[in-house]
Amino acid sequence: MIKGIYLDNAATTKIDPLVLRAMLPFLGNQFGNASSPHALGQSAKKAIKESRSIIAESISADPSEIIFTSGGTESNNFAIKGIAFANKNKGNHIITTKIEHPSVLESYQWLEGQGFEISYLETDKHGFVSPDNLDRAIDDKTILVSIIHGQNEFGTIQDLSALGEVCKKHKVYFHIDACQSYTKTEINVKKQAVDLITLNAHKIHGPKGVGALYVRKATRIMAWQHGGGQERGRRSGTENAAGIVGFGKAVELASDKCHLEKMRGMKNMLIEELIKIPRVKINGPGDEKGLPNIVNAVFFGIEGEAIVGFLDVEKIYAATGSACSSNKLEPNPALIAIGLMPQEVNSTVRFSLSRFNTEKEIKKLLLKLPEIVRKLRRISPF
Ligand SMILES: Cc1ncc(COP(=O)(O)O)c(C=O)c1O
Structure with a gap:
């Protein structure tokens, strides 16, 4: 207490005590590496698979569309840089807002130094982005729109459906940072035209240092972390089994x-x-x-x-x-x-x-x- x-x-x-209880075995006796073929490894692999399904289901996605990361900062960096570099043959223009988290703003500042052109949309006095303004800002060089879903300072929730439809109409990828909004308002990738979603665990009574990026099937994204080929080759590194299990449990508990x-x-x-x-x-x-x-x-x-x-x-x-x-x-x-x-x-x-x-x-x-x-x-x- x-x-x-x-x-x-x-x-x-704070970590929900039930989340902690679910994690503890994977910090203790069940310490196997999910890539190992023996029973200890396979038990970690199974637990990770279960969490992936819980998280996918919570946004009506397919489990193969969930990539585990080290948190919201990594997911934002991955989404933004991964889309920018995988699609630069199509254009170098990206649209975002002035009310993003630093992990988004700093990524764009870095991309500006790499030859990308970033437009920062204004919001109204309550922090809402107008779908009409977004529509007007998209040009034939635009490859990505990225907008914070639930604002972390003053709580504004953007109209995902309306903004998503604009991106879909122009065939431009749409990324949202949902670290604050996840489980607090509806996100449904079957109904809303969102292609990439940043999620993390520590805002919903899960552990720190674990998050996920939802990537819609057939999205062209470049991997940034190379190595053992985990997460279908999109994010290498031994999986944080305890963290991922805690994340899944936190999502399950938050759904009430x-x-x-x-x-x-x-x-x-x-x-x-x-x-x-x-x-x-x-x-x-x-x-x-x-x-x-x-x-x-x-x-x-x-x-x-x-x-x-x-x-x-x-x-x-x-x-x-x-x-x-x-x-x-x-x-x-x-x-x-x-x-x-x-x-x-x-x-x-x-x-x-x-x-x-x-x-x-x-x-x-x-x-x-x-x-x-x-x-x-x-x-x-x-
Ligand atoms: C909206 C938003 N995006 C991203 C992050 C970064 O997430 P993490 O702390 O998991 O790196 C935060 C955390 O404060 C956040 O509020």
């Missing part, structure tokens, strides 16, 4: 729709009370068009860091931005992209919930927070 109230689940989540209702209820309660605090603004959609677990708010006139610090003293753990980028000094670019001024970005706090949070915890936060805000506003120079 962690001591305190953990509201930083968009950074990472009650969790979503529970998170959505707590989120609504939190927003309802936050907006009663003077000079507070919610970023992102704030309604059912946003993820059920992310609330991002500007507390005008105070540093978000100060609020998070005071909450920390109360053993309430929140964030000022994504953990992946909070060690950078510049204001979070995704928040700037939806129109916040740098000073407002510095005044934001992100509360991200999980199925393990309780209403009692949210009430405790709501008891402490107005007091902290009042105290900080008294001493703030702004």
